[in-house]
Amino acid sequence: MDGISILLVEDEPLLALDVESSLTEAGYKVTATSSGQHALAVLTSMDAPFSAVVTDIRLGVGPDGWAVGKRARELMPHIPVVYMSGDSAAEWTSRGVPESVMLSKPMALSQIVVALANLMNARQP
Secondary structure, three states, rough: OOEEEEEOOOHHHHHHHHHHHHHOOOOOOOEEEEOOOHHHHHHHOOOOOEEEEHHHHHHHOOOOOOHHHHHHHHHOOOOEEEEEOOOOHHHHHHHHHOOOEEEEOOOOOHHHHHHHHHHHHOOOO
């Protein structure tokens, strides 16, 4: 999976470390951010295009994960998006981007890796 770069957006430090470790162990290159505002800035700068986005929904003050997923799709129409949330899963069908995945917290970290792999295998070129 050399060269597959993931943007991880998670404001809970321990969970962010766990998710980042799991993704790194799976062979992904991870750029982690802890806020929607920073994630949007990183996406917009596009120093290195991302292959996928994994984002929490509730990110404190500022843009939420829905906004991050939407902006990622505006910039890269086929980018896989995986949402994570402890309480926002019911909003996914109305607020999430099409052909994304919602994972409810708590979850097994392997679920994130599997969701990413499935989305990347299914995306259009």
